[in-house]
Amino acid sequence: MNPTLSTQTQSLSADIPREFRWADVSSMVWMQIAIVAALFVWFFGYDLWGMVHRWSTDASWSHGFLIPLFSLYFLNQKKEQILSQQIRPNWTVGLSLLVLCLVLYPLNIVQFKFGYGRPILMIATLIAMIFFLGGWNLLRYTWLPAGFLFFSIPLPERLYAQITIPLRMLAAEASAVILNVIPELKATVSGVVIDVVYKGSPLVPGLDVAEACSGMRLLMAFVALGVAMAYLHDRPIWQRLILLASTLPIAILCNVVRVTVTGLIYVLWDPRYAQGIYHDLLGLLMLPLAFGLYGFLAWLMGNLYVEEEAVVPQVIIRRNLSQEGKK
Numbered sequence: 435m436n437p438t439l440s441t442q443t444q445s446l447s448a449d450i451p452r453e454f455r456w457a458d459v460s461s462m463v464w465m466q467i468a469i470v471a472a473l474f475v476w477f478f479g480y481d482l483w484g485m486v487h488r489w490s491t492d493a494s495w496s497h498g499f500l501i502p503l504f505s506l507y508f509l510n511q512k513k514e515q516i517l518s519q520q521i522r523p524n525w526t527v528g529l530s531l532l533v534l535c536l537v538l539y540p541l542n543i544v545q546f547k548f549g550y551g552r553p554i555l556m557i558a559t560l561i562a563m564i565f566f567l568g569g570w571n572l573l574r575y576t577w578l579p580a581g582f583l584f585f586s587i588p589l590p591e592r593l594y595a596q597i598t599i600p601l602r603m604l605a606a607e608a609s610a611v612i613l614n615v616i617p618e619l620k621a622t623v624s625g626v627v628i629d630v631v632y633k634g635s636p637l638v639p640g641l642d643v644a645e646a647c648s649g650m651r652l653l654m655a656f657v658a659l660g661v662a663m664a665y666l667h668d669r670p671i672w673q674r675l676i677l678l679a680s681t682l683p684i685a686i687l688c689n690v691v692r693v694t695v696t697g698l699i700y701v702l703w704d705p706r707y708a709q710g711i712y713h714d715l716l717g718l719l720m721l722p723l724a725f726g727l728y729g730f731l732a733w734l735m736g737n738l739y740v741e742e743e744a745v746v747p748q749v750i751i752r753r754n755l756s757q758e759g760k761k
Contacts, residue, residue: 454517455508470563477539478556485553488588497655500725501586504662508579511666520572528566553587578665585658598650602643604686609643609693619701630700641697653685656724661754663728673735677728684727688720 444471475482490497509516539555542548561580565573589597606623613621613630620631628641660681664674 454514457514458517472566474560474563477536478559481552481556481739485586485588489586492567492588494594494654495586495588495653497658498588501583501658504658505579505582506561508582508662508665509576512575512579516572517570517574521567521572522569524565524569528562528569531562532559532566535562550587550590550593554584557581557587559584578735582658582661585654586659594650599626601650601653601686601689603687603712605693606643608690609697612690612694613697613701616698616701621697628697630697630701636683637701641700643693650722652689652724653682656685656721656728657681659725660728662689665761667732676735677732680731684724684731687727688724691719691723 446594488494488665535558539552539559542551542555557580560583561573561577564576564580568576588594603623605743606626610621610623610628613619613628618633621627626643628640628643652740660678664677667674667677669677675690
């Protein structure tokens with residue numbers, strides 16, 4: 435065998451980057467992961483079941499089923515970095531945080547009795563567990579997939595109502611301003627109800643901006659997806675922050691459009707098409723509008739600066755023909 439050829443082959447093999455796959459993980463590691471996952475489900479089973487039940491019965495939180503899938507997708511996006519790291523447990527900070535979370539969880543149930551704190555502590559325990567078992571090398575690539583699960587936690591009813599009422603009032607005020615542009619139509623707002631007088635005749639009952647029209651459902655789902663898009667796109671940090679901050683005004687704007695269109699249908703067409711399945715369908719149509727506005731903003735920022743091609747300096751050689759003729 436030619437030793438030179440063998441050396442060249444080894445050199446070429448070394449230059450080819452190794453492709454890491456989840457199948458390369460040993461069965462022993464998968465078994466350890468399964469045991470840790472089973473213990474986690476056993477310890478937090480009641481809260482896990484409560485969240486799944488809320489997702490399946492409350493349409494405002496039905497997006498919760500998608501959040502774990504997004505987390506797994508984010509995890510797979512960092513597959514190369516995770517599998518190439520030297521994983522070592524963190525016996526100081528990681529173990530301390532894990533013990534703290536495991537102590538606070540039953541203490542909250544018995545002493546503090548803060549219901550919303552239970553799922554929060556569950557996700558915090560998951561992050562602490564990752565930190566303890568994998569150290570900083572694992573946490574730096576998994577903190578967002580794990581932290582993204584916070585978007586699946588339903589808000590307490592009282593807090594949810596406190597947030598939705600201002601959103602409903604804002605949508606009612608903005609929609610009334612737009613409706614007043616229509617000739618022979620006068621819209622006034624009383625709380626979350628838009629009273630409409632069209633061609634001198636009041637429409638009874640008034641247009642009630644219900645809790646479903648608060649935009650909270652769109653807001654929670656869109657903010658979660660906005661974080662996902664900002665994380666997946668390879669952009670400067672300032673562009674990611676702007677994209678993330680834009681999710682709130684875009685969601686509010688889309689909800690104002692929804693309430694306004696509902697009001698127009700209620701006044702100018704037929705009230706029955708402003709409720710029931712038609713009302714829900716109009717709400718679903720706001721998602722493409724929101725993503726269209728978000729995509730336009732992302733495209734706009736991506737084209738703000740045009741990279742100039744590097745100009746290669748050219749060396750110009752001039753020949754003096756008169757001097758060459760004398761020679």
